[in-house]
Amino acid sequence: MRRFFPALFVFALTAFGFLAGCSGSSTEPIAVPLVFEGEVAFQGSEFHNFTVVSTGTVRVELVRLQEKVADGAEPLGLSLSIGLGLGRPAADQCATRYSVQASEGELAVFGLTGAEFCVLLFDAGSLLPGQVVEYTVSVSSG
Numbered sequence: 001m002r003r004f005f006p007a008l009f010v011f012a013l014t015a016f017g018f019l020a021g022c023s024g025s026s027t028e029p030i031a032v033p034l035v036f037e038g039e040v041a042f043q044g045s046e047f048h049n050f051t052v053v054s055t056g057t058v059r060v061e062l063v064r065l066q067e068k069v070a071d072g073a074e075p076l077g078l079s080l081s082i083g084l085g086l087g088r089p090a091a092d093q094c095a096t097r098y099s100v101q102a103s104e105g106e107l108a109v110f111g112l113t114g115a116e117f118c119v120l121l122f123d124a125g126s127l128l129p130g131q132v133v134e135y136t137v138s139v140s141s142g
Contacts, residue, residue, distance in 0.1 A: 033140035038121065039068060040082055041132045045122035047094035050139055055113045057141065060086060064136035065104040079103070080133055083124035086110055086117060094118035101126070 036048040052058060065080050081103045085096035100108060101124045121135055 033138050035063075035136060035138050036119065037134070037136045039132050039134050040121050040123055040127070042127045042129050043123050045083075045120060047089075047118045047120040048137075048139075049089050049094075049116060049118045051114075051116050052112045053114050056111070058110050058112050058117075059107060059138075059140050060084065060110070060119055061107045061138045061140075062102045062104055062135065063138050064134070065102075066134055068132040068134045078128075081124070081126050082133060082135065083120070083122040084108060084137070085120035085122065087120060089116055089118045094120040096120050099124075 034048075034050055038046045038048075040046055062082075062084055065082065067078075067080060081101050083099055084102040084106075085094065085099035086108070087094045087096035087098075089095075098108075098110070099120070099122075100106075102108070119137060119139060121137065127133065
């Protein structure tokens with residue numbers, strides 16, 4: 001599988017389409033880092049919502065990515081990567097606006113205006129049938 005990004009990247013974006021009303025609060029975009037954990041299976045996805053209360057920089061880091069294996073089984077030992085997206089919640093899904101293929105330790109930085117957002121973790125075609133990965137992602141203000 002071809003790598004689309006180096007092991008560590010900084011991806012800066014201005015979220016032009018994310019202009020939503022803000023209550024005029026002077027609170028930081030995210031007071032403390034938010035940590036989300038979960039699993040992504042072959043052709044699967046999972047997302048987590050968070051709120052940005054003012055304009056600022058938001059850092060999304062894939063802190064941990066490891067293959068989930070049954071007791072006594074051996075991991076496949078393949079290089080792991082999954083899709084990491086940023087978007088807006090829409091009903092029971094995350095309508096992504098930006099996405100990258102990421103490995104453990106990779107970082108994306110976004111400039112966002114206050115609103116509700118979601119981070120989406122998904123199989124971007126790198127997982128094998130039956131393969132499941134466990135992840136931890138951190139979302140914090142820059």
